[in-house]
Amino acid sequence: MKELHKRAWRGLIVVTICMALALFLSAGTIAYWYGWIYLGIYASASVLITLYLMKYDPALLERRIKAGPSAEKHGAQKMIAGLAFLAYIASFILPALDYRLHWSHVPWGVVLLGDVLTALSFYIVFLVFRENSFAAATVSLAPDQKVIATGPYAIVRHPMYIGVTLLFIATPLALGSFFGLLIFLVALPVFIWRLIDEEKFLREHLNGYAEYCTKVRWRLLPGVF
Numbered sequence: 001m002k003e004l005h006k007r008a009w010r011g012l013i014v015v016t017i018c019m020a021l022a023l024f025l026s027a028g029t030i031a032y033w034y035g036w037i038y039l040g041i042y043a044s045a046s047v048l049i050t051l052y053l054m055k056y057d058p059a060l061l062e063r064r065i066k067a068g069p070s071a072e073k074h075g076a077q078k079m080i081a082g083l084a085f086l087a088y089i090a091s092f093i094l095p096a097l098d099y100r101l102h103w104s105h106v107p108w109g110v111v112l113l114g115d116v117l118t119a120l121s122f123y124i125v126f127l128v129f130r131e132n133s134f135a136a137a138t139v140s141l142a143p144d145q146k147v148i149a150t151g152p153y154a155i156v157r158h159p160m161y162i163g164v165t166l167l168f169i170a171t172p173l174a175l176g177s178f179f180g181l182l183i184f185l186v187a188l189p190v191f192i193w194r195l196i197d198e199e200k201f202l203r204e205h206l207n208g209y210a211e212y213c214t215k216v217r218w219r220l221l222p223g224v225f
Contacts, residue, residue: 004061008054009050016039016046020035023096026092027100034174038118038174038175041119046122049126063134063135063136063142064136064137076197081138084187084191084194091183091187094172094182095176095179098175104179111176114173117173118174121166124152124160124163124166127151127152128151128159139197139201141205146206146208147206149212155222156221157216157219157220161220165191169181192225
């Protein structure tokens with residue numbers, strides 16, 4: 001258990017440092033206050049969720065640590081994870097460059113909205129983790145996995161993607177950039193590709209998932225998709 005905690009904290013620290021470097025090197029200054037506020041919200045939410053998983057669901061924490069293209073077992077998902085990772089990095093770099101080069105002007109109210117939406121996206125992810133102990137970072141199946149149809153899963157089949165999608169919208173706004181929203185437009189098809197490919201895998205390998213899909217009609221957004 002101690003080793004798991006060390007790995008979790010090590011990963012969180014590395015991610016935070018890499019985010020800070022991407023933000024402030026791209027912005028060309030450490031006086032990028034939008035970046036500091038965003039980083040504070042991101043890091044605080046990540047720490048709180050990590051502490052929750054350490055106490056209540058270490059098995060899920062283990063599943064979440066194994067992430068990235070190298071952790072995926074299927075060819076398509078390796079490619080999808082790689083594209084998602086590039087979009088993730090770009091979602092920090094482009095807004096910071098926008099700040100540095102003054103491409104767009106975002107009112108304070110919109111920046112504040114971005115901060116609120118960032119916090120909301122993490123709250124949605126927390127709700128998913130609290131409901132589904134099988135919410136791994138890779139497309140895989142645990143030996144004892146079962147279909148989860150309660151909580152947010154009673155509304156849409158992929159609530160985790162709502163939180164992630166919202167984060168890609170919130171991030172550029174919180175960082176003071178309208179141009180950064182271009183990353184969301186690029187990332188959205190990647191998310192949908194991953195979602196559909198994941199559903200195909202679950203239909204084939206998870207008992208009861210096909211029946212669940214007939215009961216919960218919408219994948220991501222009720223009434224739309």
